[in-house]
Amino acid sequence: MDNVLEVKNLTLNFGGLQALDNVSLEINKGEIAALIGPNGAGKTTLFNCLTGIHKPAAGDIILHPPQGKSRRLNNFKINQITTLGIARTFQNIRLFGGMTVLENVMIGRHCRTGAGIAGAILRDKSTRHEENLIVNESYCILEKIGLNIYVNDLAKNLPYGAQRRLEIARALATDPFLLLLDEPAAGMNPQETKELEDLIYSLRDDHNLSILLIEHDMKLVMNLAQNIFVLDYGEEIARGTPQEICRNPAVIKAYLGVEASAEYN
Amino acid sequence: MNYFGELFFSGLTRGSIYALLALGYTMVYGILQLINFAHGEIYMIGAFTALIVASVLTVKGFSSIAILVLAAVVAVVYSAAYGYTVEKIAYKPLRQAPRLSPLISAIGMSIFLQNYIMLAQTSDFLPYPNLLPPIPLFNRFSNIIGPSELSIVLTSAILMILLTLFIKFTKTGKAMRATAQDKEMAMLVGVNVNRVISTTFIIGSALAAIGGILIASHTGRINFYIGFSAGIKAFTAAVLGGIGSIPGAMLGGLVLGLAESFATGYISSDYEDVFAFALLVLILIFKPSGLLGRANNQKV
């Protein structure tokens, strides 16, 4: 079995609205997959189900960690899922604005460290060691993402593109094996988007990550993804390689019928 | 049966006052998502203003009906003005601030107004004249419901009907509902949100003033602190009914009034306030959406 994540017949209702209807997908190990679809198709909702924010009404979310046994994630709490190895970023950037850039990343290390109250007060040797380790690891991540010039700046003062990257850095700090990126290129200029593309490749290769991303920038999606899933009105209308998706009549209809063809550019 | 009836009507009386006050909380919360902590103080100021006007007019030798009308009108106008001013000072500059900032500011306003009345008037309890006109009753009922209780229930019922009609049918009422649904959208379609918010405070404060006069006439005494517990109880009523919902506030007020009345009547009168606070805690923990409220999903 090569999947890291398997979603089977996932269904979720908000009141009368069918937000997700029998959605299934699989993410292979080491793969970059993309989730696309018009606005309101249920992409972020699916992410929210995967990360425990919404509880699905029916269906299964099954995680196959590289080490350890498979688990059904349906009833796990948000932080437990993160601890199991799924990390995510948010479409509407949710950083800890009043904290420094480094601290934002250090928060990501929280679930991999264990100093308690006594350690905090007494600041014994092992706590100091752990604290130094957190700082160093976080700094390394910032270097990798290219944010090390901002270490001590407040997150809310960063330029927009850097904030998006900081979200990725924070997610990376939780040591995931599956990374969910919610519109990572939104609001970026072409230069930044290109850098992001390289970054995502290097994340997959250097950290052995599997990546699922929601993105509206089709050029980026076509360049990055090996596998694409298309949602429309909460239903999966197509899946396949970029070439297959381009030619899929259902996809073209969904996009042209709902939104301007500008989405393709 | 008589005892039960007595408790029932006393609960109904309290309940109508709570409902009048709860309307103010619920309308403001519906639009601003703010617990207007100073609302109880507006009610207290309404009662005080009516007392001052009534005392002056009594000394000047006005007739009792003229006193009632003038005192009520002045109190309503002044409370509305206070409500309006409070919003402009303590909440309006904080529209974009983090959620807890306006709440802290509201607590500050509540403390400020209490002490303003205490310093400008008195810290003692003042006897409060019964301003309400006696409503003639059949003998059969007069031993379980007093005339002032009846006028409280009737006045509140009329006000609530008027408010419901106002919200349903007038242009301002529609604007209020639109703003409560979605502030930005309302602004886009041309609703003057600032004016709607001011109107909400004015209406809520006017209702609170009438509640203040009714209850102070009924209990016969007043001091600067009566707004605090009345305010929290009314907030409880608003939450009980489902905060943001106007029929909910009315229902919540009545349920709370009755529950309190029966609990003090059949269990113990020492713990009168504990029942209300305990109810508040229990609802917020177990059913924060209240009886008639809708649960809203957090947008992610």
Place this chain on the structure above:
Amino acid sequence: MKITAELKKSFYIALWFILLTFPIMVIRVNTIEQIVIWRWVNLLYVGIGSFVLSFLWQLFLKKKSRSVQTIGTKPSPLRRLLYEPKFNRPALVVIAIFTIIFPFIFSHYQVNIMTTALIYVMLGLGLNIEVGLAGLLDLGYVAFYAVGAYSYALLNYHFGLGFWTLLPVGAILAAFFGILIGLPVLRLRGDYLAIVTLGFAEIIRLILENWNTFSFGPSGISNIPRPGLFGIKLNSEQSAIYMYYLLVIFCLLAIFVVHRLKNSRIGRAWNALREDELACQAAGIDKTRTKLTAFALGATWAGMAGVLFAAKTTFINPASFTFLESAMILSIVVLGGMGSIIGVVIAALAIILLPEYLRVFSDYRMILFGAVLITMMIFRPQGIIADMRKKYESHKTSGSKIKGIDQNG
């Protein structure tokens, strides 16, 4: 040109306030003797006062909206005094000497007041963990203070246990109450949490007031013993001095502990929770557990302060634990600056000592607290001394190794 517009606006606002406050400020009624007193001169005060205040208000609002763009280029003199070793070392020495010799240069009465102020320093620091660091607005903090005070008074009364035994007991009981109340309420949204904690505190106070067989009702408990000092008998003046030093020690301990917590893995998690709950959970932090820790640790300090308060005054009753007390402690945190330790210490001393030494303030104490809460929220939500983030420095020479350095107090 512009200033006249502002003056004109202030004039109208003053007029509005004269009308608004007319019945309350001018007429005073005595309904018992049917006397009406007219105090026309008050109109003048209101008019002038509101004119000046509204002018200042507009000025500050304008300044605030302008200062957003030009923030933080140069540290203010106060900040330099606080954070630059060149300045703060000598200042610390002076403060330390003053603290030590204080009881010998001031009267018994003043030592007592200072001791009270130090109790509020503890309370402020404790509440600062909940409100300032973790962003949990607790309007019932006084409940934990009451738990501490009553556990000392009652356990001493019934079982004759001493101060030093009961100090940790009071702290633990308060923490236990923190967890007990925290478990159900911590999943609530911020404003609901505030109201529920207020409700809980009022319930506890009302129980203390009404359950006579348990708590001796409104008349309270008197003759609570002062703490012993290795069995030496102290007269009241000596024991006041002893209490003072005890409080100094406990305040230092509180400062130390809160400082350490703040710059730890847990403190960071609290801050993150305050900033964004959902993102915090998505970053792998257990929300409930982290909030509970903050609640329990905050309550612990209130519990200890309660024991110390009971030992200092030797008399307690439910009237010391009203909502206004909670509001006062909250004012300390808000004024000092949420999360800022030194700010809270200064604010606690100011709020308790100013009304004592400036008699004018004492009547207007509560009304000023109210005004402080409003104006701070509007003009300076970060408090008089804003919390500073810890800075980390990278040592480029040894690769990417960096170390934390402390910059804040």
